[in-house]
Amino acid sequence: MICDVLHPGQLATVQDDGRVGHQQEGIPVAGPMDRMALRVANLLVGNDEGAAVLECTLVGPTVRFDEHTLIALTGGDLAVTAGTVPLPLWRPICVPAGTMVSALAAVRGCRGYLGVAGGIDVPRVLGSRSTYVRASLGGIDGRALRRGDRLPIGNPTELGRRIANAVAGDRGRDRVTIAHWGTSTSLLPRYASSPVIRVVEGEHTTLLTPESAQQLWSSEFRVGAQSDRMGYRLEGATLALKAPCEILSEAVAFGTVQLPPGGNPIVLMADRQTTGGYPRIAEVASVDLPVVAQLKPGDRLRFRAISLAEAQRLYLAREDNLRQVRAAIALHHH
Amino acid sequence: MxxxxxxxxxxxxxxxxxxxxxxxxxxxAVYARLAAHQVxxxxxxxxxxxxxxxxxxPSRVPADVRGREQRSPYERFADRVRAVLADVEADALPAPRTVEIPVRYGGADGPDLDAVAAAHGLRPEEVVRLHCTATxxxxxxxxxxxFAYLGGLPEEIATPRRPEPRTAVPAGTVGIGGSQTGIYPIVSPGGWQLIGRTALRLFDARRTPAALLAIGDVVRFRALAADESLDLAPA
Incomplete structure (x- = not known):
């Protein structure tokens, strides 16, 4: 099956669960900005949860499948329609062959995910289909979608076929059908446009001046215009260290908050480099990374410190939620 | 540790x-041990x-033995890392590999070679000789x-970065930035002083491993004659 790209949108890329295992070669992980959205999009269409989906940013794209297809939309709300039918998030949806699926513009959040039963079947590069534009890896020739691209779609799993049959049912395959069930929002990240982001202390948090430490926890930061898949530049309070600090380049993580000499923190995101040499003043709790991923330039955020043990407790609880979603879908389509 | x-x-x-x-x-040694005895x-x-x-x-870190209050995944994982590394020693490392990088210095491949030479009161050939003599x-x-961070640049040719970075440095370009030297693996913006270029592919996604260089490698640069083709450099 083929998915035709009629309009590429602002920045739509193929992403799977990331290019893991090559960071010692300096190769970034890339992968989804909102990993929870990617995983749920796949579960709703019966895929392995790390299969390749489309990550769509702010505006567009418009695509068309050449066969009756089971899809799911998750993450940010880009006001997606199939023909004239507005589509909900977090539910399996069947669209007939030839229907135009269009993402108009973000009404909530920043990044929408389009999962397709069978997954997007572009070739793996270094073990992953994730697009990393800076080194032209993965996806379609290592770049964002363009008009006229034809995305190969893999074969749906047995579970995917059962979900599709249940959703389309006897209502036929010539109209858009939406499942009566979906993922409960209580299991999902708490998306918000001015969120409080939970972080654990970084290794260099204690090097901040007392005023800067206080500002880190009390002031509001704005997501800068220069923010992208690599990192979010935060504007607002300018933070300073008690003394200049020489740090040897070493590994960084998704959610590491670095402090460059200019004093404006940077939150490292999916396309981050593997290593960095700036002080690390905080680390975003993994459960709140999807919330950060849905912020747009101009949105605001605050930080709140939690303990590492608490961050990991929340993480394990989130993983349990996903297990529940997976088990419930499998059970109902047995 | x-x-x-x-x-x-x-x-x-x-x-x-x-x-x-x-x-x-x-x-x-620690890297080799953690790779061989994966926690x-x-x-x-x-x-x-x-x-x-x-x-x-975190969800795949084994639980503590029964009867004990469950500690955080970090605490459990760190304990196991410590145990694996308890007797690690740097003595038993395998001999490093030596990789030779053929470079065409100066000209369009190394537009800053003359500036680097001038900054140190050297002739361009002397910069090339020093760059090639070092290990x-x-x-x-x-x-x-x-991208490999290389140690060992002779101090005589350490040169500050350019005040204005270039927007696109071609892949394979050899540069000096402060006390470091290195090779741009992919076309990228860069502020280093560019002194030459190699035809070797420092990064090739179709190759395994994709990176030409690995941690621990010994690297030497060899100057190609001006009339030697860059593309004919031995791979």
Whole structure:
């Protein structure tokens, strides 16, 4: 099956669960900005949860499948329609062959995910289909979608076929059908446009001046215009260290908050480099990374410190939620 | 050796505070040990100048033995890392590989060679000779796919970066930035002084491994004659 790209949108890329295992070669992980959205999009269409989906940013794209297809939309709300039918998030949806699926513009959040039963079947590069534009890896020739691209779609799993049959049912395959069930929002990240982001202390948090430490926890930061898949530049309070600090380049993580000499923190995101040499003043709790991923330039955020043990407790609880979603879908389509 | 969390899904093993041969050997020994005796839950390892990072999946870290109050995944994981590294020694490292990089210096390949020479009161040939005589060590990879941080640049040719970075430096370009030298693996913006270029592919996604250089490698540069073709350089 083929998915035709009629309009590429602002920045739509193929992403799977990331290019893991090559960071010692300096190769970034890339992968989804909102990993929870990617995983749920796949579960709703019966895929392995790390299969390749489309990550769509702010505006567009418009695509068309050449066969009756089971899809799911998750993450940010880009006001997606199939023909004239507005589509909900977090539910399996069947669209007939030839229907135009269009993402108009973000009404909530920043990044929408389009999962397709069978997954997007572009070739793996270094073990992953994730697009990393800076080194032209993965996806379609290592770049964002363009008009006229034809995305190969893999074969749906047995579970995917059962979900599709249940959703389309006897209502036929010539109209858009939406499942009566979906993922409960209580299991999902708490998306918000001015969120409080939970972080654990970084290794260099204690090097901040007392005023800067206080500002880190009390002031509001704005997501800068220069923010992208690599990192979010935060504007607002300018933070300073008690003394200049020489740090040897070493590994960084998704959610590491670095402090460059200019004093404006940077939150490292999916396309981050593997290593960095700036002080690390905080680390975003993994459960709140999807919330950060849905912020747009101009949105605001605050930080709140939690303990590492608490961050990991929340993480394990989130993983349990996903297990529940997976088990419930499998059970109902047995 | 000091362990510290790097967020809630990674841990850093700190092995020193400076870039030197002893620390580097310990990094390699720890990296080799953690690769050979993977602690359950490990996703991948990232060695650097003076540390090795272990990215791990908290939900896959084995539970404590029964009867004990469950500690956090980090505490459990760190304990196992410590146990694996308890008797690690830098003595038993395999001999390093030597990689020769043929470089065409100066001209369009190295537009800053003359400026580097002038900055040190040297002739361009002397800069090339010094750059080729030294033996370099790959201390780590990072910054870009296949980019190797090389130690060993002769102090006589250490040169500050350019005030204005270039927007696109071609892949294979050899540069000097401060006391470091390196090779741009992919076309990228860059502020280093560009002195030459190699036809070797420092990064090739179709190759395994994709990076030409690995931590611990010994690197030497060899000057190609001006009339020698860059593309005919031995791979």
């Amino acid at each position: 000091r362990l510290a969390p790097l967020g809630d899904r990674a841990l850093l093993v700190h092995l020193g505070t400076s870039i030197d041969e002893a620390t580097h050997r310990l990094v390699r 359950p839950g490990t996703i991948e390892l990232v060695p650097a100048f003076a540390s090795v990072a272990v990215h791990y999946e 370099y060590r790959v201390y780590m990879l990072g910054f870009a796919p296949g």
